[in-house]
Amino acid sequence: GEEVAQTPKHLVRGEGQKAKLYCAPIKGHSYVFWYQQVLKNEFKFLISFQNENVFDETGMPKERFSAKCLPNSPCSLEIQATKLEDSAVYFCASSPRGDTGELFFGEGSRLTVL
């Protein structure tokens, strides 16, 4: 597609429940990035992929967060045992070339943990 498609737009989970978010990058883009936006503004890098391979996962809280980009499937970001502080908007972005910084963002998935 011509846009980064993220689903769901909104997700509500009770503390301790699992949350899973999906992202379909722009067709032909081989790099996918996940960012977490908290407090309305601050962006935190989570993880990036080059095709189905993890490229950089330095931002991931590894004990509860995991992500995948499998061939012919949307990429996914999964949070096991959600905590209140996981409440945020999660943005997926794709890029034709990872080194240029030209990211195309989706509209985000808002996760609310109660």
Next chain:
Amino acid sequence: GENVEQHPSTLSVQEGDSAVIKCTYSDSASNYFPWYKQELGKGPQLIIDIRSNVGEKKDQRIAVTLNKTAKHFSLHITETQPEDSAVYFCAATSGDYKLSFGAGTTVTVRA
């Protein structure tokens, strides 16, 4: 890692006036500086970018300047319009495949 600071955090301008947002970065290896506009409930949208081999770039009412020596770059919006109201983010990357964002500037254009 890279640290990007952005000022001001809020900016209110009269329609038709100019708006200027400034950012500083810490990593002298940074070589790509995009600016994103985020409207309420939307994802960030790239509006202009500049690379380290260029000092200034302009696209209609929007311009960006870069001072590599001082490690700062600025966004200039001229002849502001109500539709320019949004949150603007600067970012920087040294080509390590991830962007470091500033904290954002909420711009309000008063009619």
